[in-house]
Amino acid sequence: MARESHNWLVNTIFERAITPRVPWLGGRLVDIGCGTKPLADLLANHVDEHVGVDLADGIHGAVSVDLPGSAYSIPTEDGSFDSAICTAVLEHLEEPELALRECYRVLRSGGHAIYSVPFIWHVHEAPRDFYRYSRHGLEYLFEKAGFEIVEITPLSGFIVTFGQELVYYLRRFHRGPLRYLPVIPALSWIIQRACLFANRFDTSHDWTWMHIVVVRKP
Numbered sequence: 001m002a003r004e005s006h007n008w009l010v011n012t013i014f015e016r017a018i019t020p021r022v023p024w025l026g027g028r029l030v031d032i033g034c035g036t037k038p039l040a041d042l043l044a045n046h047v048d049e050h051v052g053v054d055l056a057d058g059i060h061g062a063v064s065v066d067l068p069g070s071a072y073s074i075p076t077e078d079g080s081f082d083s084a085i086c087t088a089v090l091e092h093l094e095e096p097e098l099a100l101r102e103c104y105r106v107l108r109s110g111g112h113a114i115y116s117v118p119f120i121w122h123v124h125e126a127p128r129d130f131y132r133y134s135r136h137g138l139e140y141l142f143e144k145a146g147f148e149i150v151e152i153t154p155l156s157g158f159i160v161t162f163g164q165e166l167v168y169y170l171r172r173f174h175r176g177p178l179r180y181l182p183v184i185p186a187l188s189w190i191i192q193r194a195c196l197f198a199n200r201f202d203t204s205h206d207w208t209w210m211h212i213v214v215v216r217k218p
Helices: 007-023 096-106 135-144 158-173 176-180 182-199
Strands: 028-032 049-054 083-089 106-117 148-154 210-216
Touching: 007 106, 007 158, 007 182, 007 210, 028 096, 083 096, 096 106, 096 135, 135 148, 135 210, 158 182
Parallel strands: 028 049, 028 083, 083 106
Antiparallel strands: 106 210, 148 210
16 A cells, blocks of 8 residues: 555554455455555455456546446446455445445355444545444444444554544645745654554554454355
């Protein structure tokens, strides 16, 4: 995954969290809301086929889209995929339950899906930013759609969540003549690395920025 200087912290934690869970995936994989397929290299040695599904005219372009469609409508038969992944997409969907049911439809029995879903995070990709999800909300939605929950894991506590958000906030001032000064980039670098270290000891997971969800279709 590409890590930009302002979000190095959360991307580093996410990559460390998703890597040991990739073995849940395999065979023919559907990547729902694939965007630019940022996990392609990580998944390459674990799946036989990585099928990216996204809007043909989406904001990330169509270069990585193998199957034009949407989270609500994947143009394929029932049970066409052995596994599924969907990262940071559910918050952008007006009807998340319908999207989960569509994933359930195209997944074979016994297949696993991995989702990443934000809890405490700023508005992004507006105006298509609708929801944030607690652990309890995720349990309700996935079980209602028919999935068995394997795990729901918070990726941070208070320190990472608000340290990273502080870095995003500081970027507001790194513009105009101030963009030539190294103060904000240097401060952002220090904050993110200090937060990554502190995350080892921070158990305040009720303040997580994101959950990883692993589910199974019975």
